[in-house]
Amino acid sequence: MLIFLGRRTLLAIPSLLGVALVTFILMRSVPGDVVTSLLGDVQDVTPERLAELRRMFGLDLPIHVQFGQWLGAVLQGDLGSSLRTGRSIAGDIALRFPVTLQLTLMSLTIALALALPIGVTAARYRGRWPDYLGSAFVLVGLALPNFFLAILLILLFSLHLGWLPPAGYVPLLENPGENMRRMLLPSLSLGLILAAATTRIMRSTMLEVLGRDYVRTARAKGLEERVVTLRHALRNALIPVVTVVGLQFGSLLGGTVIIEQVFSLPGIGRFALEGINLRDYPVVQGAVLVIAAAFVFVNLLVDVIYALIDPRVRYA
Amino acid sequence: MRDAATLATGRAAAARRRSDRWRTLRLFLTRSAGGVGTLMVLAALIGAVFAPYLTPYDAVTLDPPARLQGPSAEHWLGTDQLGRDTFTRILYGGRASLSVAGAAVAFALLVGGTLGLLAGFYRGWVDALIMRITDVLLSFPAVLLAIALIAFLGAGFTNLVLAIGIVYVGPFARVARGAVLTVREELFVEASRALGSRDWRIILGAVLPSAAAPLIVEVTLRLAYAILAEASLSFLGLGTQPPTPSWGLMVADGRRFLALGPWATIAPGLAIMVVVLGFNLLGDGLRDALDPRVKAR
Numbered sequence: 001m002l003i004f005l006g007r008r009t010l011l012a013i014p015s016l017l018g019v020a021l022v023t024f025i026l027m028r029s030v031p032g033d034v035v036t037s038l039l040g041d042v043q044d045v046t047p048e049r050l051a052e053l054r055r056m057f058g059l060d061l062p063i064h065v066q067f068g069q070w071l072g073a074v075l076q077g078d079l080g081s082s083l084r085t086g087r088s089i090a091g092d093i094a095l096r097f098p099v100t101l102q103l104t105l106m107s108l109t110i111a112l113a114l115a116l117p118i119g120v121t122a123a124r125y126r127g128r129w130p131d132y133l134g135s136a137f138v139l140v141g142l143a144l145p146n147f148f149l150a151i152l153l154i155l156l157f158s159l160h161l162g163w164l165p166p167a168g169y170v171p172l173l174e175n176p177g178e179n180m181r182r183m184l185l186p187s188l189s190l191g192l193i194l195a196a197a198t199t200r201i202m203r204s205t206m207l208e209v210l211g212r213d214y215v216r217t218a219r220a221k222g223l224e225e226r227v228v229t230l231r232h233a234l235r236n237a238l239i240p241v242v243t244v245v246g247l248q249f250g251s252l253l254g255g256t257v258i259i260e261q262v263f264s265l266p267g268i269g270r271f272a273l274e275g276i277n278l279r280d281y282p283v284v285q286g287a288v289l290v291i292a293a294a295f296v297f298v299n300l301l302v303d304v305i306y307a308l309i310d311p312r313v314r315y316a
Numbered sequence: 317m318r319d320a321a322t323l324a325t326g327r328a329a330a331a332r333r334r335s336d337r338w339r340t341l342r343l344f345l346t347r348s349a350g351g352v353g354t355l356m357v358l359a360a361l362i363g364a365v366f367a368p369y370l371t372p373y374d375a376v377t378l379d380p381p382a383r384l385q386g387p388s389a390e391h392w393l394g395t396d397q398l399g400r401d402t403f404t405r406i407l408y409g410g411r412a413s414l415s416v417a418g419a420a421v422a423f424a425l426l427v428g429g430t431l432g433l434l435a436g437f438y439r440g441w442v443d444a445l446i447m448r449i450t451d452v453l454l455s456f457p458a459v460l461l462a463i464a465l466i467a468f469l470g471a472g473f474t475n476l477v478l479a480i481g482i483v484y485v486g487p488f489a490r491v492a493r494g495a496v497l498t499v500r501e502e503l504f505v506e507a508s509r510a511l512g513s514r515d516w517r518i519i520l521g522a523v524l525p526s527a528a529a530p531l532i533v534e535v536t537l538r539l540a541y542a543i544l545a546e547a548s549l550s551f552l553g554l555g556t557q558p559p560t561p562s563w564g565l566m567v568a569d570g571r572r573f574l575a576l577g578p579w580a581t582i583a584p585g586l587a588i589m590v591v592v593l594g595f596n597l598l599g600d601g602l603r604d605a606l607d608p609r610v611k612a613r
C-alpha cells in the first residue's frame with residue numbers, strides 16, 4: 001500500500017510541473033509585459049526607468065532562469081505580491097481558501113445525496129417511470145448552465161419567496177446559521193448539476209452490477225431485494241462512481257469561479273476574476289496555479305481512495 | 317487479374333456497406349433521442365442563419381420607451397433593459413454561440429485528432445510525448461483553463477475560439493488515439509502496409525475511416541460543452557463583447573433587472589439549455605446508431 005501511495009504521488013509531480021509551466025507561459029504571453037501593463041496609461045517613463053523596472057521584476061534574465069526562480073519561490077509558498085495592493089498573494093489566497101472549500105464540499109454533499117438514491121432507483125426500475133424521471137433529471141441537469149440555474153434559484157427563493165438572501169457572504173465561524181443560509185443557493189447551483197452527471201454514472205454502473213453473477217447468487221439464496229440492491233450491488237457500483245466524481249471535481253472547481261461571482265462570495269475563483277478585471281496578472285497566475293494544483297491533488301486522493309475500497313488495484 | 321468471383325464479392329460488399337449506412341441513419345432518426353436532438357439543433361441553426369428574415373427588429377438598435385416589457389404580440393419574448401427585442405437577440409445571439417462553439421470544436425478536432433492519430437499510429441516516444449502534453453492540459457479544470465487563456469490573451473472571437481478549442485484538444489487526442497489503437501493491428505491496415513503504402517496514406521485511407529465513428533460522436537458532445545463554455549465566458553464578460561448579442565451575455569445583462577423583467581434573463585438561458593440538450597441527445601443518438609453492438613438488437 002505504501003509503495004502504491006509513493007508511486008502514485010511521484011506520478012503527480014510531472015502533472016504539477018506541467019501545470020506550473022503552462023501557468024508561467026501564460027503569464028509571459030501577456031501582450032507587452034508585466035511592467036507595461038502595470039504602468040498602464042502612464043506615458044512619461046524614461047527608457048532607463050523602464051529597464052530598471054524590468055530588472056526589478058527579473059525580466060532581463062533568460063526565460064529558463066526566470067522559470068527556475070519563480071518555481072523556487074512557488075515551492076516555498078511565495079506566489080509574489082499583487083501589482084495593485086502590494087499584498088502577498090499566497091496570504092490572500094489562504095484567506096479565501098475556506099470559502100471555496102466550503103462551497104465545493106457542500107456542493108459535493110448535495111450531489112451525492114441526490115445522485116445515489118436517484119441512480120439506484122432508476123436502475124432498479126429500469127424502463128419504468130422512476131427511470132424516465134431520473135433520465136429527465138440527468139438531461140436537464142447536463143444542459144443547464146450553472147449560472148442560469150443560480151439565477152433561477154435566486155428568482156424563486158430570494159425574489160419570489162423571500163426565504164434566502166440573493167448574495168453576500170458571512171464567515172462560518174462568525175455566524176454559522178447565517179453562513180448556511182447564504183451558502184445554500186450557491187451550493188445548490190453547483191450541486192444539482194453535479195448530481196445530474198453523477199446520477200448518469202450511478203445508474204449505468206448499477207445496471208451493470210445488477211446483471212452480475214454474484215447478484216444472481218444473492219437473489220438465489222433468498223435475500224430480500226433491498227439487501228441485494230444496497231449491500232451487494234451498490235457497494236460494488238460505487239467504485240467506478242468514485243473515479244467519475246473525481247474527474248467531475250474539475251468542472252466543480254471551474255464552476256466555483258462562476259458561482260462565486262454570481263453570489264459575491266470572496267473565494268479563490270472570484271479573486272482570479274478580480275485579478276483579470278484589474279489586469280493584476282500575478283494574482284491571476286497565483287489563483288489559477290492553486291486551483292489547478294488542487295485538482296491534481298484531488299485526483300491523487302481519488303486514486304488512493306479507489307485503492308482503499310477496491311483491493312484488486314492495490315498492488316497493481 | 318480480377319475474376320468474376322472477386323468482382324461479385326466486391327459488389328456485394330459495397331451493397332452491404334450502403335445498406336449498413338441506411339440502417340444507421342434509420343436507427344438514428346427513429347430512436348427518439350437522435351430525432352428530437354436533430355430537430356433542436358436544426359431549429360437553432362436555422363434561427364441563427366436566417367435571423368434577418370425571421371424578425372422585423374434589429375439586435376443592437378436601442379428603443380428605450382419599450383424597455384423591460386413582458387411577452388406580447390409585438391415582442392414574443394419581451395424586451396430587455398434597453399428596449400431591444402429579446403427574441404431577436406436570441407436569434408442573433410445564436411450566431412455568436414454556434415460559430416464560436418463550431419470553430420472551437422473544429423480546431424480541437426483538427427489539432428487533437430491529428431495528435432491522437434499520430435500517437436496511436438507511431439506509438440513509442442511520439443505517443444509518450446503527445447500523451448504527456450494532453451495529460452497536462454487535462455490537469456486543468458476546463459473552464460478555468462479557458463478563463464486563464466482569455467485573461468492572458470485578451471478577449472475577441474479568435475482568442476475565444478482558441479481558448480475553448482485548446483481545452484478540448486486533450487479529449488480529442490485521447491479518443492482518436494484509442495480508436496487507432498483498436499484498428500492498427502487489423503488485417504486491412506496490415507494489407508495497406510504490405511502494399512507499400514506510405515504512412516500518411518495508411519493513416520488517411522485505412523485508419524481514419526475506422527476511427528471516424530467515435531470522433532463524430534465526440535464532436536457532437538463537445539459542441540454541447542463548447543456552447544456552455546462560450547456562454548459561461550460571455551456571462552463573466554470574458555467572451556463575446558457587447559453590443560454583439562450572445563446568450564451568456566444576455567443572461568448577465570438581464571440579471572440586474574431580474575425583478576422587473578425576468579424574461580430578458582430566462583429566455584436566453586432557456587435557449588442555451590435547448591441547444592445544449594439538442595447536441596447531447598444528438599450525440600447519444602449517434603453513439604447508439606454507430607455502435608455495432610446496439611445495431612444487433
